[in-house]
Amino acid sequence: MPLSVPVTPDLLFDRLKHIKLGGATCLYTHEKCEELAPLVNQVLELKKEKEAVVLAHSYVNPELLLVADFVGDSYELSRKAQQTSAPTIVFAAVKFMAETAKILNPTKRVLVPGKMNGCSLADSITGEQVRALRKQYPDHTFVCYINTTAEVKAECDVCVTSSNVTRIIEAIPNQNIYFLPDKLMAKNVQNELQKKNIYKNIAWWDGTCYVHEDYDPDMIRYLRTQFQDLKVVSHPECHESVLAHSDYVGSTSQMIDYVNKTSSNAFFLLTECGLSSRLQLESPSKTFVGGCTMCRYMKSNTLQDLVRVLQVPDPEDDISLSSDICQRALKCIEEMFRYGK
Numbered sequence: 364m365p366l367s368v369p370v371t372p373d374l375l376f377d378r379l380k381h382i383k384l385g386g387a388t389c390l391y392t393h394e395k396c397e398e399l400a401p402l403v404n405q406v407l408e409l410k411k412e413k414e415a416v417v418l419a420h421s422y423v424n425p426e427l428l429l430v431a432d433f434v435g436d437s438y439e440l441s442r443k444a445q446q447t448s449a450p451t452i453v454f455a456a457v458k459f460m461a462e463t464a465k466i467l468n469p470t471k472r473v474l475v476p477g478k479m480n481g482c483s484l485a486d487s488i489t490g491e492q493v494r495a496l497r498k499q500y501p502d503h504t505f506v507c508y509i510n511t512t513a514e515v516k517a518e519c520d521v522c523v524t525s526s527n528v529t530r531i532i533e534a535i536p537n538q539n540i541y542f543l544p545d546k547l548m549a550k551n552v553q554n555e556l557q558k559k560n561i562y563k564n565i566a567w568w569d570g571t572c573y574v575h576e577d578y579d580p581d582m583i584r585y586l587r588t589q590f591q592d593l594k595v596v597s598h599p600e601c602h603e604s605v606l607a608h609s610d611y612v613g614s615t616s617q618m619i620d621y622v623n624k625t626s627s628n629a630f631f632l633l634t635e636c637g638l639s640s641r642l643q644l645e646s647p648s649k650t651f652v653g654g655c656t657m658c659r660y661m662k663s664n665t666l667q668d669l670v671r672v673l674q675v676p677d678p679e680d681d682i683s684l685s686s687d688i689c690q691r692a693l694k695c696i697e698e699m700f701r702y703g704k
């Protein structure tokens with residue numbers, strides 16, 4: 364639940380002081396909380412006045428999580444966007460996620476506050492490139508990760524998330540799959556299927572998440588020498604060698620479930636460091652170790668941006684998609700729901 368007005372600097376500091384991972388942007392002094400408190404109150408008041416709901420991805424700056432009506436991963440947030448009766452949705456995340464919310468809610472206004480709202484995966488491929496690939500691979504089923512633009516989803520057959528990708532590719536009757544845009548996830552899925560003696564012909568696009576591809580097994584080996592009983596929890600956008608050294612692999616929501624259910628002295632989460640900050644906020648008694656691997660796109664969302672889009676949004680803050688793109692991208696997402704049943 365978001366905080367309620369009036370939020371004092373003391374209250375804010377009390378909530379945020381446990382966050383220790385991260386660079387200067389994620390370290391909360393009392394002085395910093397004195398600067399943030401008026402902005403927090405402004406966002407909370409504007410949300411009420413404009414009848415807006417704020418959805419925030421776990422990777423954004425922790426102070427934004429305190430004003431959000433719901434915090435989650437891209438799939439959970441899109442589902443929440445479908446359930447809200449609020450006419451305006453402010454999607455504190457990146458643009459492809461806000462587009463997914465718009466595809467699922469074409470009549471609602473969807474605003475994306477961050478100005479640097481790209482994603483190294485989503486930006487690695489265009490709709491035109493998918494059309495060219497379809498000519499090159501005419502007998503393949505095209506599977507796209509949710510981290511794609513609406514234009515790319517509109518050209519694909521089935522959308523997947525990090526939590527259902529292996530299950531859906533296994534369920535697709537076609538042996539020939541083209542997976543895009545994450546080559547590391549494609550390889551990890553292929554490995555998972557082979558463990559079950561399922562051998563599909565999977566071709567893939569050469570995209571990566573620049574945050575997740577940075578992790579390597581040496582960091583895990585080193586931290587295991589420093590922390591007894593360390594639990595290493597990885598996202599499937601990481602390299603296969605990282606997954607091989609992990610105690611658990613899952614989507615961000617599955618990682619959260621694992622941490623909440625596991626008693627351990629320390630956790631190393633190999634994903635954007637905002638997830639560790641979020642869990643530190645929610646479970647101050649748990650210890651999260653490792654450095655901060657920050658997504659510049661997610662972290663570009665600020666409280667000032669939330670105030671701006673709630674007051675007078677710029678035209679580019681307002682997600683607008685043609686009905687043709689919306690309908691074809693929706694079909695691709697609905698195929699995910701059909702296979703996911």
Ligand code: SF4
Pocket residue numbers: 422457481482483484485510572573574575635658659660661
């Ligand atoms: S963390 Fe990676 S996949 Fe997520 S928004 Fe940033 S660049 Fe994209």
